[in-house]
Amino acid sequence: MLLNSLSFLIIIFLLIEINHYFRQETPLILKPKEFKKRILDSKHIYIILVEIINIKEKMEVMIPSFNVIPQLIGISKNEIIKIHTKIKPLHPDAEEEQKNDYWSVYILKGTKSTFVEIEIEYEIKKTAIDKIKCLWLDIEWGNYGPFGFLKRFDGFVLPNFLDISKLNSANTNLVEPIKTHILGILDDPIEILKYYIPLNSSPRDILTIGESPLAVMQGRYIDYKNVHASLISRVICKGFHPTSSLATASGMQTLINISGPTRVIISLLIGGIFKLFGVKGVFYRLAGDQARLIDDITGTTPPYDKSIVLGPKDTQTFCIKAAKSLNVNVAVVDVNDLGRVKILSSNNVNNTEIIKRALTSNPAGNANQQTPLVLIRADELS
Numbered sequence: 001m002l003l004n005s006l007s008f009l010i011i012i013f014l015l016i017e018i019n020h021y022f023r024q025e026t027p028l029i030l031k032p033k034e035f036k037k038r039i040l041d042s043k044h045i046y047i048i049l050v051e052i053i054n055i056k057e058k059m060e061v062m063i064p065s066f067n068v069i070p071q072l073i074g075i076s077k078n079e080i081i082k083i084h085t086k087i088k089p090l091h092p093d094a095e096e097e098q099k100n101d102y103w104s105v106y107i108l109k110g111t112k113s114t115f116v117e118i119e120i121e122y123e124i125k126k127t128a129i130d131k132i133k134c135l136w137l138d139i140e141w142g143n144y145g146p147f148g149f150l151k152r153f154d155g156f157v158l159p160n161f162l163d164i165s166k167l168n169s170a171n172t173n174l175v176e177p178i179k180t181h182i183l184g185i186l187d188d189p190i191e192i193l194k195y196y197i198p199l200n201s202s203p204r205d206i207l208t209i210g211e212s213p214l215a216v217m218q219g220r221y222i223d224y225k226n227v228h229a230s231l232i233s234r235v236i237c238k239g240f241h242p243t244s245s246l247a248t249a250s251g252m253q254t255l256i257n258i259s260g261p262t263r264v265i266i267s268l269l270i271g272g273i274f275k276l277f278g279v280k281g282v283f284y285r286l287a288g289d290q291a292r293l294i295d296d297i298t299g300t301t302p303p304y305d306k307s308i309v310l311g312p313k314d315t316q317t318f319c320i321k322a323a324k325s326l327n328v329n330v331a332v333v334d335v336n337d338l339g340r341v342k343i344l345s346s347n348n349v350n351n352t353e354i355i356k357r358a359l360t361s362n363p364a365g366n367a368n369q370q371t372p373l374v375l376i377r378a379d380e381l382s
Contacts, residue, residue, distance in 0.1 A: 013262045013265070016232065016261045016262060016265070017260065017261060017262055019230075020230070020256070020260065020261045023228070023230070024147045024148060024150065024228060025147055026061060026143040026145065026147060026150050026152065027054055027055045027056035027059055027061060028052055028053065028054055028055075028061055028063070028108065028143050028152070029052070029053045029055060030050055030051070030052050030139065030141070030152070030154045031050065031051050031052075031053065031185070031219070032048060032049070032050050032051075032156050032185060032186055033049045033050060033051050033115075034048075034049050034186075035047065035048040035049070035158055035186060037158070041126070042081070042123050042124050042125065042126050042129060043121070043122075043123045044120075044121070044122050044123070044124075044135075045119065045120070045121045046118075046119070046120045046121075046135060046158055047117065047118070047119050048117070048118045048119075048120070048137070048158065049090075049115060049116075049117055049118075050115065050116050050118065050139075051113050051114070051115050052108060052113060052114050052115070052116065053112075053113040054108045054109065054110055054111060054112055054113065055111070056110055056111070057110045057111050058110055059110055059145060059146060060107055060108065060109050060110060060145065061107075061108050061143055061144065061145040062105050062106065062107050062108070062143075062144040062145060063105065063106045063107075063108060063141060063142060063143065063144075064103075064105045064142045064144050064149075065103060065140075065141055065142040066087060066089075066103050066116060066139070066141040066142075067087075067139070067140045067141065068085050068087055068118050068120075068137055068138070068139050068140075069085075069137070069138040069139075069140070070083060070085055070120045070122070070135060070136070070137055070138075071135070071136045071137075071138060071303070072122065072124070072132055072135055072136075073132070073133045073134050073135070073136055073182070073302065073303055074131045074132045074133035074134070075124065075128045075131045075132055079124055079125045079127070079128035079131070080122065080123075080124050080125075080128075081122075081123040081124060081125065082122065082123050083120070083121070083122035083123075084120075084121045084122070085118070085119070085120055086101070086118070086119040086121075087101070087103065087116060087117075087118055087119075088116070088117040088118075088119070089103070089104075089106065089114070089115075089116055089117075090114070090115040090116060090117055091106055091114045091115075092112075092113075092114060092115075105144075118137065120135065120137070132160065133160065133181075133182050133370075134157045134158065134159070134160050134181065134182040134184070134303070135157070135158040135160070136155060136156070136157055136158075136303040137155060137156055137158070138153070138155045139152075139153070139154045139155060140152070140153055141154070151225075152226060153223040153225045153226055154223060155223060155303070155307070156184050156185050156186065157182050157183070157184030157185075157186070157303065158184070158186065159181055159183075159184060159186055159187055160181050160182070161181050161195070162179065162180065162181050162196075164195065164196065173377075174358070174376070174377045175358045175359075175363050175374060175375075175376055175377070176198065176363075176374065176375040176376075176377075177363045177364050177365070177369065177371035177373070177374050178196050178197070178198070178371060178372075178373035178374065178375060179196075179369070179370050179371050180192065180196050180370060180371070180372060180373060181370070182301070182303070182370065183213050183216055183217050183372065184216060184217065185216070185217060185218075185219040187217045188217070189209070189214055189217045189218070189318060189322070190318075190321060190322050190325055190326075192217070193207060193209070193322055193325075193326055193330070193373070194325065194326060196373060197326060197328065197373075197375070198375060201328055201375060202328070202377075203327050203328060204328075204329070204378045205328045205329065205375055205376060205377055205378055206328070206329040206330070206331060206351050206354065206355060206358075206375070206376040206378050207322075207326065207328050207329065207330050207331075207373060207374075207375050207376075208330075208331045208332070208333045208355065208359065208373065208374045208375075208376065209330070209331075209332055209333070209372055209373055210332075210333060210334070210335070210364060210372045211293060211311055211312050211315075211332055211333065211334045211344055212295055212299075212300050212304075212309050212334075212372075213372035214312040214315070214318070214332055215293075215309050215310055215311060215312040215313075216300070216304060216309060218312055218313060220309065220310040220311070220312060220313065221300075221304055221307040221308065221309045221310065222254065222307060222308045222309075222310070223306065223307055223308075224250050224297050224306060224307065224308055227250040227253050227254055227257075227308065228253070229249035229250050229252075229253045230253060230256070230261075232256065232261055232265070233249045233250075233252040233253035233256055234249040236252060236264070236265065236268055237249050237251065237252035239268065239272075240252075245294045245295055245296035245299060245308075246291070246294070246296075247296075248296055250296070250297075250308060251294060251296040251308060252264075254290075254294055254308050254310070255287065255288075255290060255291055255294060258288065258290050258310075259287055259288040259290065259291070263286075263287060263288070264287055266286070267282075267283050267286035267287040267291075268283055268287075270282060270283075270286060271283030271284075271286065271287075289311060290310060290311050292311075292342075293310065293311025293312075293334070293344075294308065294309070294310055294311065295308070295309040296308055301368050301370065302368065311344075312332060312344070315332040315344045315345035316345040318330075318332065318345070319331060319332060319345045319346055319347040320347050322347075323347035323348075329346070329347055329348050329351055329378070330346070330347050331343055331344075331345065331346035331347070331351065331355055332344040332345045332346075333355065333359060335359050335362050335364065335366075336362065336366060337362050337366055339360045339361070339362070341355065341356045341359045341360060343355055343356070351378065354376065354378055355376065358374075358376045359374065359376075
C-alpha cells in the first residue's frame, strides 16, 4: 500500500514537472546595449541600441510587432511640450535599409541575434528640467513561434547621473545614506560605486548597497505581465501571509520558474509540518535563496514598482571585486523598516556586527529616497 502511494506521488510530481517544462515560453531575450544623448537647452535626443537574442538552437521565432512607449518619470504631462519616438530595425541580414516606420515581421533564427535602434526626442518646459528623475522605456513586442503568440513586455531606465559636485561630499556622519540617480541595466555596478562614493572615505569604511538596486543593474527584474501563473502557483500562494512576495500567483510562479514546481511543493509540505511544531522558516531554507529575495511589484522604487525583482547574483564575487577597485569594504545587504538586517555578502566577514548595528534603523529607507548606498564610518563605530 505504501509502495503504491509512493509510486502515485512520484507519477504526479513527474507529470507536474513535464507540464512545467513544456509550458508556453519564448526563447527570445531583449537587452539594451548602449545609448547616446544630446541635450540642447530643453530639447533632448536619446539614441538607444537594443539587442534581441534567440537562445534556442533549433527554434525560429518571428517578431511581428515592436512598439516603444517612453515615459518621463518625475514630471507631469503638461510640462512636456512634445515627445517623439522613432524605431529603426538593424537586422544583420536585411537586404536594404528600411526607410519608413512600418515594422516588417522578422524571423530570428536559432542562436542568432538582431538589433533595433530607438530614438527618443522630447522637449520640455525649462522649469521641469531639474524635476526629471529618469527616462523609462516601455517596450511591447510580439513573439510568434511553436509556442503560439506571446506579447512580451520589457522596460529599462536611461541613466540620468546626479551632479556629484552638488552632493554633500564633506559629510562626516557615522552612517551616511548616499543619493544616486535611478539605477538600471545600463549602469555598471562597480562604476556606480566609484562615481558616488564620498571623496573623504577611508579604507576601513564600509560601503553597502541594497540587494534590489544591485539586482536591477544586473537586469534581474521581470515585468509582471510576462509571468503566466499556473494553477499550482494560484493555489499554493494562498498559504502565505498577504504581505509576502510569494502571496500572489505571479510572485509564486516566479519562484517556481527558478526552483521548479516539485521543489517548491515539497518545501511547502515539509515547511508546513515543521510550522505545526513551532519551527518557522523551513520553507525558505528548502525552496532556495530566491524564496527570500524575490520582491513582488510595489516592493521596489518606481519605475520598478511594476516589476518582480529577483535577488542579485554572484554577490560575493561582486563584493571582492568592488572592494579591491574602490579600496573600501563592500557589502550587499537587505534591510527593512522592522530593523531586520540581512548581509548577503561582504568582502570582510569581520564587519558583520558593525554593519548590523549601523543599519538597524534602516538609514537608506524603503520608499523613494533614492539612497541605495550607505557609507559606514567603521573606525568611529568600532
